[in-house]
Amino acid sequence: MSATVAETFGLSRTFGAKTAVDKVDLTIQKGTVYGLLGPNGSGKTTAMRMLTGLLRPSGGHAVVLGTRLPGNPEPLKRRIGYMTQGFTHYRDLTVTENLHFVADIHDFSRSEKRQRINELLEIYDLDAQANMLAGAMSGGQRQRLALAATVLHGPELLFLDEPTSAVDPETRRNFWEQLFDLVEAGTTIIVSTHLMDEAERCHRIAILDHGQKRADGTPHDLMEQVAGRVFEVSGTNLRPISRTLANGADILSVSQIGARLRVLVSKTAENPQAAVEVALRGISDTISQPTRPNLEDVFVLATRNPVR
Amino acid sequence: MISLRHILAIVRKELLQLRRDRLTFGMIVMIPLIQLVLFGYAINTEVRHIPAAVVDQSNTGVSRALIQMVEATQVVRFEQRYITIEEAERAIVRADVRAALIIPADVSQRLVRNPAISGRFSPGGQDPTARPVAQWIADGSDTLVAGAIRSLRGMPLGELFREATNTPVPTFEVSLFYNPEQRTVVNIVPGLVGIILTMTMIMFTAAAIVRETERGNIEMLITTPIRPVELMIGKIIPFVGIGLIQVFIILGLGWALFSVTIAGSVWTLLVVTLLFILASLSLGLVISTFAKNQLQAMQMTVFILLPSILLSGFMFPYEGMPEGAQAIADLLPVTHFMRIIRGVVLRDAGIGDIVPDAVWLLGFSLLGLAVASLRFKKRLD
Numbered sequence A: 001m002s003a004t005v006a007e008t009f010g011l012s013r014t015f016g017a018k019t020a021v022d023k024v025d026l027t028i029q030k031g032t033v034y035g036l037l038g039p040n041g042s043g044k045t046t047a048m049r050m051l052t053g054l055l056r057p058s059g060g061h062a063v064v065l066g067t068r069l070p071g072n073p074e075p076l077k078r079r080i081g082y083m084t085q086g087f088t089h090y091r092d093l094t095v096t097e098n099l100h101f102v103a104d105i106h107d108f109s110r111s112e113k114r115q116r117i118n119e120l121l122e123i124y125d126l127d128a129q130a131n132m133l134a135g136a137m138s139g140g141q142r143q144r145l146a147l148a149a150t151v152l153h154g155p156e157l158l159f160l161d162e163p164t165s166a167v168d169p170e171t172r173r174n175f176w177e178q179l180f181d182l183v184e185a186g187t188t189i190i191v192s193t194h195l196m197d198e199a200e201r202c203h204r205i206a207i208l209d210h211g212q213k214r215a216d217g218t219p220h221d222l223m224e225q226v227a228g229r230v231f232e233v234s235g236t237n238l239r240p241i242s243r244t245l246a247n248g249a250d251i252l253s254v255s256q257i258g259a260r261l262r263v264l265v266s267k268t269a270e271n272p273q274a275a276v277e278v279a280l281r282g283i284s285d286t287i288s289q290p291t292r293p294n295l296e297d298v299f300v301l302a303t304r305n306p307v308r
Numbered sequence B: 001m002i003s004l005r006h007i008l009a010i011v012r013k014e015l016l017q018l019r020r021d022r023l024t025f026g027m028i029v030m031i032p033l034i035q036l037v038l039f040g041y042a043i044n045t046e047v048r049h050i051p052a053a054v055v056d057q058s059n060t061g062v063s064r065a066l067i068q069m070v071e072a073t074q075v076v077r078f079e080q081r082y083i084t085i086e087e088a089e090r091a092i093v094r095a096d097v098r099a100a101l102i103i104p105a106d107v108s109q110r111l112v113r114n115p116a117i118s119g120r121f122s123p124g125g126q127d128p129t130a131r132p133v134a135q136w137i138a139d140g141s142d143t144l145v146a147g148a149i150r151s152l153r154g155m156p157l158g159e160l161f162r163e164a165t166n167t168p169v170p171t172f173e174v175s176l177f178y179n180p181e182q183r184t185v186v187n188i189v190p191g192l193v194g195i196i197l198t199m200t201m202i203m204f205t206a207a208a209i210v211r212e213t214e215r216g217n218i219e220m221l222i223t224t225p226i227r228p229v230e231l232m233i234g235k236i237i238p239f240v241g242i243g244l245i246q247v248f249i250i251l252g253l254g255w256a257l258f259s260v261t262i263a264g265s266v267w268t269l270l271v272v273t274l275l276f277i278l279a280s281l282s283l284g285l286v287i288s289t290f291a292k293n294q295l296q297a298m299q300m301t302v303f304i305l306l307p308s309i310l311l312s313g314f315m316f317p318y319e320g321m322p323e324g325a326q327a328i329a330d331l332l333p334v335t336h337f338m339r340i341i342r343g344v345v346l347r348d349a350g351i352g353d354i355v356p357d358a359v360w361l362l363g364f365s366l367l368g369l370a371v372a373s374l375r376f377k378k379r380l381d
């Protein structure tokens, strides 16, 4: 659990005037699941494309499995797997045809190929769909095919770009079980997501926003860091209270969760509890109490406080 | 260096995709079929039955006989009669007719003095007062029509007097080899092989790579260890077979519908056709590395196709074109192929007769393949 498999140093990428990834430093340890958490357009895909050698960085560099990028990424392509954001295998080929194609490109011999494909069909529960066109399958089945095709050659490092955006929670849970099986076998996984529950499963995450890294660490540590700044407010007639609170000094965000308001207080507040109470002054029948932060709070706090 | 396994993987994938792509599959068969029937029946440089009018100001037995004689040549068909020349001119403007024959009132006197018959009346030489017997006005904008009308200028008139025509002894004797009946279609069918292959081969390959980009497959493909040259070779191999099928359709139908037979060796034909198919495919690959989507690929194909039809010698003889046009034509694979295939199919040309053009095609194919492979980058930027 100590060897670094991938590291970036001020990695940046611009498209014309637009900066998609802005001086990002990441360190990814072997045998972990590393999450890139960020909203749409935060630069997750661009970062992955640079790490897989598909895009040249406009600034900084990365070292992936000992290969320096920008450089020659070709030898790297036998050692990494990249599951793209959309389904980019062939929709007009069947499951086995797609897998045969990938196996051929990775120089499997005839017998190795047959054995490996049977194994994958079983692991990823695709036996019944073996002869189905990929385009005719459900999102979950397609996602399992994509994962099977991506891990077919046994990559040491796996890149998964928003792998579960298009599938239901049940499928997502099974998918993550399969990821941890891969990790157990020694694979390192870099996964991007905009879903908090998914990020929470990662060993470490980096929060990206507008191409910048806003925070990184284990989900647990990140949540600890914001402890004491998250409050739950309950009372009657929550909507006007919510509007009043939102205008309060040092109050970063207010969101209603059922019969309660979840209030985040900025890092700049000396006494967060006081900040909430000041904002609530004059409104009767309200109870405010600190609560356990979750990853969403971390995310909101990290992205609302400008880093630079 | 180049992995056969990788190439075969691409070939197999392409064939599987092709099998499920009904539209492309249909085009492979229908394009040669339809084009052959269209071109074979429609293109005819020998003009006949041009719609014409007659303005008969004489209205005598002689003038009527003259009209009948002209019609008997089958060059024109008289569809209208007008009293005045102005009416005839307006009919030409409206394109009701393409030409009009104006027979003057004094046609009989003119006939007597006409040199075509003057031998009978004044053997001493030409009558200085001789004038043409009648006048044609024709729509000269179409040179083929104009040429056909002009060919009537020296029409023999002896028959008017129920006599054998006094045709003089020709200056040259002409023997036409290879197409003695002068059927346009004999030249068209082998030429069509070149045109149809240019169209389909370039279009299919250009689209083949662009489709990977459009559907996003390229992102998956470039993350694998495949090399660009393997991808390029794998992409063109299936189309070589398709090209040969099309050649078979065109030449087979050419034989069945138009009795165009293959004079030369079938093996020579196979070799040169393969070379031309390769050249067209590699051109398609180069296009595919420039085009961003299938529409652009199609537009670039048309950009190559038009000069291929007009300059290659398919429609007009290469030798008749100005040097500039010949230089452009020489850059097109189809120009070289046009010379070869007409040689092999019509004139029984052997390998030895076609070496320069064949070598050119081979060089072009290799160059195209190299350019496409170098231009294809395994990156997204």
Ligand SMILES: Nc1ncnc2c1ncn2[C@@H]1O[C@H](COP(=O)(O)OP(=O)(O)O)[C@@H](O)[C@H]1O
Pocket (backbone or CB within 6 Å): A015, A018, A019, A020, A038, A039, A040, A041, A042, A043, A044, A045, A046, A047
């Ligand atoms: N090829 C490109 N050309 C121009 N802009 C791009 C390109 N790829 C990404 N971008 C821009 O870069 C930003 C980050 O995009 P992306 O990396 O796809 O974000 P994410 O994957 O987090 O949604 C977006 O604003 C996007 O519009």
Ligand SMILES: [Mg+2]
Pocket (backbone or CB within 6 Å): A041, A044, A045, A046, A085, A161, A162
């Ligand atoms: Mg993305």
